[in-house]
Amino acid sequence: MDIHPRVLRYFLVVAEELHFRRAAERLYITGPALSQQIRHLERELGFEVLRRTSRSVDLTDKGAELVPLARAVVDASDTLSAWAARADQGTTRIRIGFMATGAGELTQGILNATSANLPLLDVHLKHLEWGDQTRALLENRVDVVFTREPVRADDLRCTVVLSEHRVVVLPSSHPLANRSTVTFREIAEETFLPSETGSQEWIDYWLVNPRPDGSAARTGPSISTVEEMLEQCAAGTGIAITAESVPHFYAHPGVRFVVVEDLAPTRVLLCARSDNSDPTVRKFEQLVEDIAHR
Structure with a gap:
């Protein structure tokens, strides 16, 4: 065998x-x-x-x-x-960790540019759960990782890749589901679906918790994947905040994605360990930075 x-x-x-x-x-x-x-x-x-x-x-x-x-x-x-x-200090391999949508709309462009500009580089992609992004990096299971803020930058070297709106995931039957934008005040009293994994800082960021008036979010069932988020939202057990690029990669007939116009954008970062001086990693970081700037 x-x-x-x-x-x-x-x-x-x-x-x-x-x-x-x-x-x-x-x-x-x-x-x-x-x-x-x-x-x-x-x-x-x-x-x-x-x-x-x-x-x-x-x-x-x-x-x-x-x-x-x-x-x-x-x-x-x-x-x-x-x-x-x-x-092997001269390795020409790079292990790239990513979560859900990776680098959003730039993901394929980055992979294509890597293949064109670093043709001898052996790229290994590793999907990570929400709570495993920086941990995988610090445990040396990946060389770089595409992650979303908030990120504790201690011992990490981070490059901003993109910034995008945050959107609310609503069941298609919700009164606000057919709107193009909403304000956070309009959804603040809803039941929110908290992440089952990740740091408390990460969980609070996506719950927008605490609220500007100091109140805490009302929470429903915990979720650990995008798929769980979509199913729970479609079932009406709660709503969730996610990134604007998510509906480009994940679809569900029972939900709608609406921009929350008064929430600060969410940013995708490319992170490496600050002590990683591997020239392969440095070249990849520079390539990503060039694409992000363009």
């Missing part, structure tokens, strides 16, 4: 998303290519790990058992990669 950790990484993303298109978007590969990799995995194992219908994707019993085993292999592979990077 010869199963590459990359294939197990693909399986884990599909297991999280339970949706091939969304998983393919996260992995920056095509849907057919992802399906082919999963079929290869199942042939190697000798059994199905996913149950597919025209409407849904679910884990089989053996697929559910595979999840922790696959995660252990992927984590071990990442640890080995980190060791190799430390051992």
